[in-house]
Amino acid sequence: MKRRGIPKLALLAGGLVLYFLVNEPGTAHAMHIMEGFLPLGWAVFWWAAFLPFFALGVWKLKLMTRDNPDLKLLLGLSGAFTFVLSALKLPSVTGSSSHPTGTGLGAVMLGPLPMSVIGSVVLAFQALLLAHGGLTTLGANAFSMAVAGSFAGYAVYKLVMKSSERERLAVFLAAAIADLTTYVVTSVQLAAAFPAADGGFAASFLKFGSIFAVTQIPLAISEGLLTVLLWNWLKSYSPGELSLLKRQTKGGISR
Structure with a gap:
């Protein structure tokens, strides 16, 4: 395997961390779903939903890095x-x-x-x-961002590559x-925990989703271009x- 890209990967990863340290956001009370905002029952539910993905992700990471330790730099870059990106926040729904x-x-x-593990560690x-x-x-935030977001992004990537290879x-x-x-999943989480008095879950989901959409759609486009x-x-x-990563991840979660 060629190693000419390894020092540059380390430099890029270090640069991203330095960028974050220099541009650390000032206030933190509204990042993700904040501490104590979800009722205890829902907090436990989302922890239970998240943990199986975390356990499988740890197993998958061990397989990937066992014979190829240099891949740890790409894990660090991810x-x-x-x-960095998930720390650049804009005010939105109360509690998020x-x-x-x-x-x-x-x-x-x-x-x-693997991204379920990396994303949850970032959130922790x-x-x-x-x-x-x-x-x-943390269980709710990790499920929405590290699990649901990762699986959706991976599925779309595979679908586009299969149909057009662009x-x-x-x-x-x-x-x-x-x-x-x-943010669709976050809207589901908030709506389930706080259904509207008139309209219940559906009305609450539409309210949370419409508020998120104002900022999240342009953010998603910008993130896509940066990626x-x-x-x-x-x-x-x-x-x-x-x-090497492409060969190791071929076949998705079955390997």
């Missing part, structure tokens, strides 16, 4: 990209916020199960170190759909690592 997610890139490179770091989100709501379009749509799916730029960079400087 984590740094997700960390709009922001890019960054999970589409990792889902395309690694598959949805943000909750513990930056007071973004929370521990009681790689850049597939990467763009994977990133954008992963972003939008996260394509980074993908082109990786194709230029680390083609060997991407080819």
